Amino acid sequence: MQRHTEAMARYRSEMDTLLNNLDAIDAATDNEQRRRHIDKALKHLKPLQNQGKHAPFDPNQLPFNIPKGEVRPPIEDEKELKRRFPAKAVKVATTTLLPDMLKVAQAPDSTDLEPTEDVQITPPIEALALELEHNPVKIYNWVHDNIQFIPTYGSIQGSQMTLETKSGNAFDTASLLIALLRTSGIHARYAYGTVRIPINQAKQA
Numbered sequence: 157m158q159r160h161t162e163a164m165a166r167y168r169s170e171m172d173t174l175l176n177n178l179d180a181i182d183a184a185t186d187n188e189q190r191r192r193h194i195d196k197a198l199k200h201l202k203p204l205q206n207q208g209k210h211a212p213f214d215p216n217q218l219p220f221n222i223p224k225g226e227v228r229p230p231i232e233d234e235k236e237l238k239r240r241f242p243a244k245a246v247k248v249a250t251t252t253l254l255p256d257m258l259k260v261a262q263a264p265d266s267t268d269l270e271p272t273e274d275v276q277i278t279p280p281i282e283a284l285a286l287e288l289e290h291n292p293v294k295i296y297n298w299v300h301d302n303i304q305f306i307p308t309y310g311s312i313q314g315s316q317m318t319l320e321t322k323s324g325n326a327f328d329t330a331s332l333l334i335a336l337l338r339t340s341g342i343h344a345r346y347a348y349g350t351v352r353i354p355i356n357q358a359k360q361a
Contacts, residue, residue: 271335303332305323306325312324315334315336
């Protein structure tokens with residue numbers, strides 16, 4: 157927004173100078189005076205005409221991209237899922253000690269509150285978190301009830317565009333949820349999981 161304001165100010169300044177020069181040319185009373193004002197106008201315009209052409213369009217350098225379609229097959233084995241994406245242990249209160257509980261827990265840290273390329277914390281996201289009273293249950297329910305699922309893979313939109321379009325895939329929806337939680341001072345990060353749905357139920361979804 158600041159760059160836009162500065163560009164508009166430069167444009168108005170240059171336009172005012174140009175119009176003043178043209179008025180001076182029109183008001184000149186003799187050829188010598190007119191030539192002087194023409195030279196002044198040309199001197200003003202010359203650097204503005206030598207700013208070069210726009211950079212060539214490169215579709216590979218866009219601020220967003222579309223997945224290339226190189227998607228791995230879903231992991232159907234629980235052991236393979238744990239091997240590929242080892243779960244981070246979490247401390248809980250329990251009277252039973254299981255082997256997985258002996259792992260060193262990775263407690264939340266400052267990185268779980270920071271914005272990232274995908275988890276953008278923008279004024280609209282901050283405003284929505286405030287509207288939801290920074291309540292994690294209200295935040296989760298709002299995302300669940302208002303974001304339409306899009307069956308694509310990978311982080312495509314990021315949190316802000318997901319909020320704007322009210323739609324996104326699992327990664328995008330998670331990005332928005334994490335952004336709302338983080339701006340509320342609640343540590344949050346991505347997590348992988350497996351959902352088992354009967355074929356008939358999936359077809360009816």
